[in-house]
Amino acid sequence: MSMRHIRSLGIERPGQAYHFGYDEGPPGAGQVRLQTLYTGFSAGTELTFMKHTNPYFHSRWDADRGVFQAGEPSLDYPVPFLGYMEVARVIDSQSPAFHNGQIIATAYGHKSGHTADPSRDVLISLPESLDPILGVLVGQMGPIAANGILHADAEIFGQQVMRLGQGVEGRSILVIGAGPVGLMTALFAQRAGAANLVVADPSPYRRRKLEAMGITAMDEDQAWQHAKTQWHSGADRGADFVFQTRAHADSLHTAFRALRPQGTVVDLAFYQGGAEGLRLGEEFHHNGLALKCAQINRVPRGLGHQWDRRRLALETVSLLEAVGDRVKREMITHIVPFDDAPAFLAELVETRPDFLQIVFKVTD
Numbered sequence: 001m002s003m004r005h006i007r008s009l010g011i012e013r014p015g016q017a018y019h020f021g022y023d024e025g026p027p028g029a030g031q032v033r034l035q036t037l038y039t040g041f042s043a044g045t046e047l048t049f050m051k052h053t054n055p056y057f058h059s060r061w062d063a064d065r066g067v068f069q070a071g072e073p074s075l076d077y078p079v080p081f082l083g084y085m086e087v088a089r090v091i092d093s094q095s096p097a098f099h100n101g102q103i104i105a106t107a108y109g110h111k112s113g114h115t116a117d118p119s120r121d122v123l124i125s126l127p128e129s130l131d132p133i134l135g136v137l138v139g140q141m142g143p144i145a146a147n148g149i150l151h152a153d154a155e156i157f158g159q160q161v162m163r164l165g166q167g168v169e170g171r172s173i174l175v176i177g178a179g180p181v182g183l184m185t186a187l188f189a190q191r192a193g194a195a196n197l198v199v200a201d202p203s204p205y206r207r208r209k210l211e212a213m214g215i216t217a218m219d220e221d222q223a224w225q226h227a228k229t230q231w232h233s234g235a236d237r238g239a240d241f242v243f244q245t246r247a248h249a250d251s252l253h254t255a256f257r258a259l260r261p262q263g264t265v266v267d268l269a270f271y272q273g274g275a276e277g278l279r280l281g282e283e284f285h286h287n288g289l290a291l292k293c294a295q296i297n298r299v300p301r302g303l304g305h306q307w308d309r310r311r312l313a314l315e316t317v318s319l320l321e322a323v324g325d326r327v328k329r330e331m332i333t334h335i336v337p338f339d340d341a342p343a344f345l346a347e348l349v350e351t352r353p354d355f356l357q358i359v360f361k362v363t364d
Contacts, residue, residue, distance in 0.1 A: 002026055009039075009110035009341050009360070010080040014052040015349060017342035020080050024115060026092070032116045032123065033092035037103070039110045039338070040085030040136030041358040043348070044179065044247060044270055049079050050349055053272045083110035087126070087135035098123065105138035105313070110341070112362055124313045127321065131328055133335070134320045136359055137184065142316025143309055144268060144296045145184035149192065150307055151266045151292050152241045154300035161303060164315050165192020168241065172196040172231040174223055174258050177245035178206035180357045181268050183331055184316070185243045186215050187323055196231055198223050200254070201246075205354040209330045213323075220251060224258035236260040245269055250277035252291075256284045264290040331356050338362040 003023050012018040027033045048054035056075035059068040084107035090098050095118050098104070105124045108114040116123055126135050149165055156167035165188060173194040175186045178201035186199045198216045200223035201207055210217035218226060227239045238260035244252055247269045255265045256279075283289065294300075299307045320327060333356045336344045341360050348355075 004113065006114075007112045007338075008081055009338070010078055010082060011049045012078045014077070015050055015346065017050065017345040018078070019339075019342065020078070024113070027094045027115050030095050030117065030119065032090055032095050032098050032118060034086075034088035034104070034106075034108075034114045034116055035091045036086055036088045036112055036114070036362040038087040038133050038136050039083055039360045039362060040139075040141070041083070041110075041360065042085060042140065042180075043355070043358065044181075046082050047345075047349065048270075048272060049082060050345060055272070081109045081111075084108075085136040085139045085141065086111075086114070087132050087138075088114065098125075103132050103135070105135035105317075107139040110338075110360060112338070122309050122313060124310070124317065126317065130317065130321060130324060133332060133359060134324050134328060136357070137180065137320065137327070138313050138316045140296065141180045141357075142184050142319065143312035144294075145181050145188055146312040146315045146319075147296050147299055147307075148181075148185050148243050148266045148268045148294045149188045150303065150312070151294040151300050152243075152264070154303060155241075155264055155290075155292070159302045161300075161307070164188065169193040170195050171240040172227065172238075172260075173198075174227055174239040174242045174255070175199045175245065176220065176223070176242060176251050176255055177201060177269070178203065178210055178217070178356075179245060180331065182243070182245040183210070183213070183327075183356070184319075185245065185268070186210075187213075187319060187327075188315075189243075190215065191319060191322065198226060200224075203354065206356065209356060212330050213326045220254045224254050227258040231260075233260075238263060240264075241266060243268060247271050248277070249273075249275035253278050253283075256282075256287075256289055259283070259287065259289055261287040262289065263287070264292060267291060267293045268295070332359055334358040336360050 060072040060074040090102040153161040153167035173189045200220045207217035242255040244255040245268045338360045
């Protein structure tokens, strides 16, 4: 195959999404040419580029020291590439591990196509029994949620984690936030056999979605009080683990209130502003609580040789094979033609309609 033109969705300036294009050569030895079918939109992260609130606009990440350098922006407009939740068809494989026509899930951005290198990129073959649109959750959101569960497992079992959800089984679990990460976390916890499971979200729309998926839903105030009144073992009252997925400091404080003494918040949120609603001198201090940040690029220390990104993605595929019908029906709320994506994002920022997972459909 020869040259082809690739279209990408990006942000031209604050509040203005756009398509730009470039030409791409044929795949080299060992590479795989992909034609995008679906690409999922991560509103929590990607809208920071629309709103000019992403930290990279105002600081630079010093990878060697692991700190942000304020006043040294490392990003400016236009931002030509966004996204990390793609499903594609293999159309020209130069790798013996993949064949033409194969459907894979991966992460390369909102583009009409991509040439992948299997030696570097995580390419997950989707089973024929799985609706391809569900693959958008395999590249990023599902593994993020699985990694959150893995952090709870490691809290209980250390480096002896044999299966995902080991530390959640038989325990009382609160998930704060009913976005895609919160929902996937709840589904993982439900599948693992949590003794009690509640998801808290302020949106009545999202709470109805949760109930339709067979998950108990409450607002945050109801949820922490429920945990403290209904979940108790001896003198201890509250959740064993709270998975915090809302990017609000008030929600993190609610998570602390819901925990039993010496319980743990596993934090999956992306905070952009300050933390005025957080009170570390209250429940956090008096109950001896713990806070763990769990993001996809950092599995629990000592588990990286067993639990890499590929394994977390495969755990997501296994979950979706079990509950995919519910996820497609209730969680994927908007399927938008790729051509309409810039106008849709402008409308999303202006009107903020109810939604869960937005998917751009690139080709049939």
